[in-house]
Amino acid sequence: MQGVKMLKLVRIGENGLRRLHCTSRKRAAISASTRLEKSKYLNAAVGTAAKLEHSQKRDYSFIHDSHYMQATNAEDVLFDMFKNEETGLISVGEFLANYKSQYRSDLASIQAPVHNSRLVRFYEAHRGFLLEMQNEHRGQGVASYIPQLAKMNPEYWGVSVCTIDGQRFSIGDTTIPFTLQSCSKPLTYAIALDRLGPEVVHQYVGQEPSGRNFNELVLDHGKKPHNPMINAGAILICSLLKTLVKPEMGLAEKFDFAMNCFKRLAGGETLGFNNAIFLSEREAADRNYALGFYMREHKCYPEKTNLQEVMDFYFQCCAMEANCETMAVMAATLANGGICPVTEEKVLKPDSVRDVLSLMHSCGMYDYSGQFAFKVGIPAKSGVSGSLLVVIPNVMGICTWSPPLDPLGNSCRGVQFCEELVQEFNFHRYDNLKHATNKKDPRRHKYETKGLSIVNLLFSAASGDVTAMRRHRLSGMDMTLSDYDGRTALHLAASEGHLDCVEFLIEHCGVPHDPKDRWGKRPVDEAETFGHVQVVEYLNNYALVRKTELENKQDECINNDNESCRKPPETAVQP
Numbered sequence: 070m071q072g073v074k075m076l077k078l079v080r081i082g083e084n085g086l087r088r089l090h091c092t093s094r095k096r097a098a099i100s101a102s103t104r105l106e107k108s109k110y111l112n113a114a115v116g117t118a119a120k121l122e123h124s125q126k127r128d129y130s131f132i133h134d135s136h137y138m139q140a141t142n143a144e145d146v147l148f149d150m151f152k153n154e155e156t157g158l159i160s161v162g163e164f165l166a167n168y169k170s171q172y173r174s175d176l177a178s179i180q181a182p183v184h185n186s187r188l189v190r191f192y193e194a195h196r197g198f199l200l201e202m203q204n205e206h207r208g209q210g211v212a213s214y215i216p217q218l219a220k221m222n223p224e225y226w227g228v229s230v231c232t233i234d235g236q237r238f239s240i241g242d243t244t245i246p247f248t249l250q251s252c253s254k255p256l257t258y259a260i261a262l263d264r265l266g267p268e269v270v271h272q273y274v275g276q277e278p279s280g281r282n283f284n285e286l287v288l289d290h291g292k293k294p295h296n297p298m299i300n301a302g303a304i305l306i307c308s309l310l311k312t313l314v315k316p317e318m319g320l321a322e323k324f325d326f327a328m329n330c331f332k333r334l335a336g337g338e339t340l341g342f343n344n345a346i347f348l349s350e351r352e353a354a355d356r357n358y359a360l361g362f363y364m365r366e367h368k369c370y371p372e373k374t375n376l377q378e379v380m381d382f383y384f385q386c387c388a389m390e391a392n393c394e395t396m397a398v399m400a401a402t403l404a405n406g407g408i409c410p411v412t413e414e415k416v417l418k419p420d421s422v423r424d425v426l427s428l429m430h431s432c433g434m435y436d437y438s439g440q441f442a443f444k445v446g447i448p449a450k451s452g453v454s455g456s457l458l459v460v461i462p463n464v465m466g467i468c469t470w471s472p473p474l475d476p477l478g479n480s481c482r483g484v485q486f487c488e489e490l491v492q493e494f495n496f497h498r499y500d501n502l503k504h505a506t507n508k509k510d511p512r513r514h515k516y517e518t519k520g521l522s523i524v525n526l527l528f529s530a531a532s533g534d535v536t537a538m539r540r541h542r543l544s545g546m547d548m549t550l551s552d553y554d555g556r557t558a559l560h561l562a563a564s565e566g567h568l569d570c571v572e573f574l575i576e577h578c579g580v581p582h583d584p585k586d587r588w589g590k591r592p593v594d595e596a597e598t599f600g601h602v603q604v605v606e607y608l609n610n611y612a613l614v615r616k617t618e619l620e621n622k623q624d625e626c627i628n629n630d631n632e633s634c635r636k637p638p639e640t641a642v643q644p
Contacts, residue, residue, distance in 0.1 A: 215349050217346050218453065225245060227470050229468050234410060246392050249387060255428070255458070258297040262425070273294075275293050297428060298438075300357055301363075304357065311375070312373060320381060336409045346387075362376070400466025400467060402417070402466070403466060404466045426462060434484075446497035457480050530562040531564075538574070539573070549581065555584070558570075559580055564592075572607065593609060
């Protein structure tokens with residue numbers, strides 16, 4: 070693709086990039102031997118453009134060969150460092166990944182995030198609520214069956230957001246690490262689907278909500294775990310990864326394999342392992358071992374499965390450590406159909422992501438899954454560490470973290486946040502039914518929403534679709550809206566000769582019969598221009614009737630000297 074290519078990078082935090090416009094131009098290449106290291110210019114990028122250009126000129130002062138072209142501004146230097154030599158374009162994901170490796174904005178305190186209008190609306194709607202929630206749910210218990218989890222500070226509370234185009238902000242305690250616990254289940258399930266395919270995976274594990282406790286000793290009618298989001302299903306998924314995916318790998322290699330897959334989902338961000346949690350969880354795993362042996366009794370595993378190694382691998386996945394910011398990128402990768410928004414790498418197949426989100430929606434919140442799907446209506450997965458992974462498909466990923474848990478094992482603040490989220494925005498799966506809600510849609514600018522409504526109304530009038538216009542009217546739409554030329558639905562209906570639409574607009578919607586557009590044209594003028602005699606007669610007769618009514622009313626006011634008649638008469642009844 071030729072021509073000008075613009076890359077706008079919006080700053081994150083106080084000292085980030087202001088805004089860089091990287092323009093794709095034909096320029097001579099600067100040899101690798103004379104280029105400065107990327108990190109040097111990333112360091113310079115956070116300063117002012119003037120300082121960067123000054124240092125750039127100084128660093129390039131030794132280049133005199135006429136075959137080289139001296140970069141003249143900050144944008145050119147940055148573009149040269151990151152452009153693809155084959156396509157001549159720059160990768161947004163690579164640039165952001167390198168930039169963030171050098172600078173990380175401090176958003177630990179609750180402050181205004183980025184200067185993106187959609188994220189700002191999201192933030193402003195919840196800032197006060199997040200502050201209030203900081204003081205709520207005190208006294209709620211944290212997970213206690215693992216001693217290390219019981220030591221977590223119940224005051225911790227953080228929320229991180231990552232959109233599918235890589236925009237991010239974080240509020241609260243978002244850089245403190247916690248173990249994934251059950252939030253690892255959709256990730257291991259996704260990897261198994263991607264490596265083995267759904268046909269193989271679902272020979273061993275089902276897709277139904279169990280209707281039982283998440284760790285109950287029970288299988289479905291086919292002698293399989295009900296779904297991968299409960300403990301039995303997650304253990305079996307780990308057995309598939311251990312036995313069927315790269316079976317030549319030992320346990321240590323398989324751990325590295327899983328860790329690398331998780332890092333790719335997170336765009337290479339912070340991911341670790343908590344050995345103390347792993348050891349503690351393995352010691353307190355009587356129920357999980359019971360589930361493991363129960364499934365072995367019913368021959369649920371693939372052949373040559375080493376149950377002890379499978380259990381250790383399951384505990385290792387649960388003991389992997391991340392923070393809110395990392396998990397938000399993972400959620401955004403799922404929201405983006407398997408493409409990491411930070412690196413732009415295709416990590417998962419879209420079909421695998423679809424299956425994962427389907428089960429997160431129906432089974433992701435332990436024994437609260439049904440109510441969560443009913444009230445919130447978006448895919449999510451909780452963990453006993455207090456984390457909550459939330460995916461809004463084609464929009465963004467969210468991670469909340471707060472250790473206090475409700476009786477069902479979900480984060481109290483996390484669940485409340487999600488419920489408040491869908492009260493404010495139309496993220497519920499069925500909020501987008503036509504005319505069903507007046508909630509905000511942060512995915513659209515208010516002018517975009519209004520413009521779309523006007524276009525739909527005008528197209529309905531132009532095509533003579535009275536039924537569609539009736540729906541617009543019943544939804545509370547202002548039927549007098551016009552486009553940028555001042556043309557209303559009545560203009561369009563009259564110019565196309567749709568008498569039934571004209572009658573509906575005037576008699577049922579009470580729109581003015583003689584509005585003028587930019588060129589001073591009235592609906593009757595449009596009808597005359599295009600030879601629609603019936604519409605012309607109707608509008609002229611209506612105008613005559615209205616004129617007669619107004620004159621009679623004025624005469625009555627003069628004769629009766631009625632105080633109420635002294636008000637100027639309205640020319641039309643507004644809807």
